[in-house]
Amino acid sequence: xxxxxxxxxxxxxxxxxxxxxxxxxxxxxxxxxxxxxxxxxxxxxxxxxxxxxxxxxxxxxxxxxxxxxxxxxxxxxxxxxxxxxxxxxxxxxxxxxxxxxxxxxxxxxxxxxxxxxxxxx
Amino acid sequence: xxxxxxxxxxxxxxxxxxxxxxxxxxxxxxxxxxxxxxxxxxxxxxxxxxxxxxxxxxxxxxxxxxxxxxxxxxxxxxxxxxxxxxxxxxxxxxxxxxxxxxxxxxxxxxxxx
Numbered sequence: 489x490x491x492x493x494x495x496x497x498x499x500x501x502x503x504x505x506x507x508x509x510x511x512x513x514x515x516x517x518x519x520x521x522x523x524x525x526x527x528x529x530x531x532x533x534x535x536x537x538x539x540x541x542x543x544x545x546x547x548x549x550x551x552x553x554x555x556x557x558x559x560x561x562x563x564x565x566x567x568x569x570x571x572x573x574x575x576x577x578x579x580x581x582x583x584x585x586x587x588x589x590x591x592x593x594x595x596x597x598x599x600x601x602x603x604x605x606x607x608x609x
Numbered sequence: 610x611x612x613x614x615x616x617x618x619x620x621x622x623x624x625x626x627x628x629x630x631x632x633x634x635x636x637x638x639x640x641x642x643x644x645x646x647x648x649x650x651x652x653x654x655x656x657x658x659x660x661x662x663x664x665x666x667x668x669x670x671x672x673x674x675x676x677x678x679x680x681x682x683x684x685x686x687x688x689x690x691x692x693x694x695x696x697x698x699x700x701x702x703x704x705x706x707x708x709x710x711x712x713x714x715x716x717x718x719x720x721x722x
Contacts (some may be wrong), residue, residue: 505627518709525659525713532623532700532702532713532714532716533651533653533702533713533716534683534713535658535704535710535711535712535713538711547709547710548710549710550610550710567719581670583658583659588664592706592709593647593706593707594664594706595649595661595670595706596649596651596661596704596706597661597670598657598661599658599659599660600658600660602658604611
């Protein structure tokens with residue numbers, strides 16, 4: 489069964505850092521792009537970042553560029569999101585999503601259940 | 610950035626009736642190189658993560674009931690539920706993956722009348 493599972497969420501003070509991880513199983517991980525999408529409380533979906541299967545391309549939403557870094561370890565079937573300089577507006581459920589293919593220009597196929605990040609003093 | 614809009618914001622449909630949701634992109638998301646529309650539709654039920662229903666604007670994801678269909682091209686797209694079932698109560702989002710940064714529509718809430 490194809491699965492992705494996020495971890496690492498929590499409460500952090502403004503300006504702080506947090507590292508989210510996503511463990512994948514049930515598919516050839518290195519062949520697929522991986523994406524982070526977030527959802528603020530009671531709000532819609534916001535695309536955050538994507539990394540291609542071989543890590544040759546990464547992209548970010550304007551709202552997080554320069555503060556967040558996406559990376560992956562294909563030997564461990566994991567993708568991570570390093571979040572620095574956190575702001576209150578980063579408070580959200582963060583979803584890890586398996587792409588439909590290795591291309592970043594494709595649909596978002598399998599979603600994890602999400603991990604909650606709360607930025608507050 | 611490509612802005613995605615959806616209409617209506619919400620709709621209530623009787624069981625067994627048709628529900629249609631519109632999605633419009635601020636720029637064409639049709640690729641001239643492969644004639645694909647880079648659009649997906651997602652369903653999110655309360656307390657659950659989103660689920661992919663449709664990709665390439667009209668290709669149904671494996672396991673998605675046939676009552677869900679997608680249509681449209683260029684900048685105007687529609688998700689149709691041909692016969693609404695109780696389990697279809699959810700928020701539906703469109704998503705463009707043609708141009709970075711990728712973007713979602715604001716969502717349309719579907720309820721039972």
